[in-house]
Amino acid sequence: MSTIREAGAGASKVMPLPARAAANTPLPLEHGIARNPGMKLDLGFLESVRSVNRSALERRVATLTKRRSIKADNQAAWLLRAIACMDLTTLNSNDTDERVRRLCAKAINPLRRDIVEGLGISGETIRPAAVCVYHPFVATAVDALRGTGIHVAAVSTAFPH
Known part of the structure; x- marks a missing residue:
């Protein structure tokens, strides 16, 4: 049986997915947004890929x-570069404008001042590539990030369900 996860104030709970989702019909509106029913997993492509030489792969990975x-x-330079390659993401079903603004503030200043000073990079701009939010919060993120050069990414599905 298919399931969906519903995140609440505490731990998430697993609920059965309504039967009509199998037919790719929209699920009922939740907070004014129709849920994406998803699609059936097709493993055809993966099954068509030729087999892997497992022992050679394991030897290569070990090196x-x-x-x-x-x-x-x-190491510090690589870790700073990693920050520039990542997206800060909030994809909670209970997101708020204020939570998105806090995430954007973190994107603008991803490192504490003492870390920046300790690394001697006070004149550098270290920022993530983007802030990722659901569509209802795009305007909030764009306003909060205006002029920073940080991109806003929007998720168009009920990720991660």
Whole structure:
């Protein structure tokens, strides 16, 4: 049986998915937004991919940490670059404008001042690539991020359901 997760104030709970979702019909409106019923998983592509040489793959993976290690003097630079490659995301069913504004403030200043000063990067701009929100909060995020160069991404499905 298919299920959906519903996040609440506490832990999430699993609920059965209504039978009509299998027919790709919209689920009832929830907070004014129709839920996406999803689609059936088709493994045809994965099954058509030729097999993998497992022993060769395992040997190669075992060498990655030895060959690709980041040297100590470059670790901070790589971690700062990782921040610039990530999206800050809030995709909770109970999101609010205020929560989105707080996330945008975190995107504008992702590192504490003492960390920035300790790394000696006070003149640098470290920012994530984007802030990701549901469509009803796009305007809030755009307003909060105006002039920063941080992109706003919108999720058009009932992710992660």
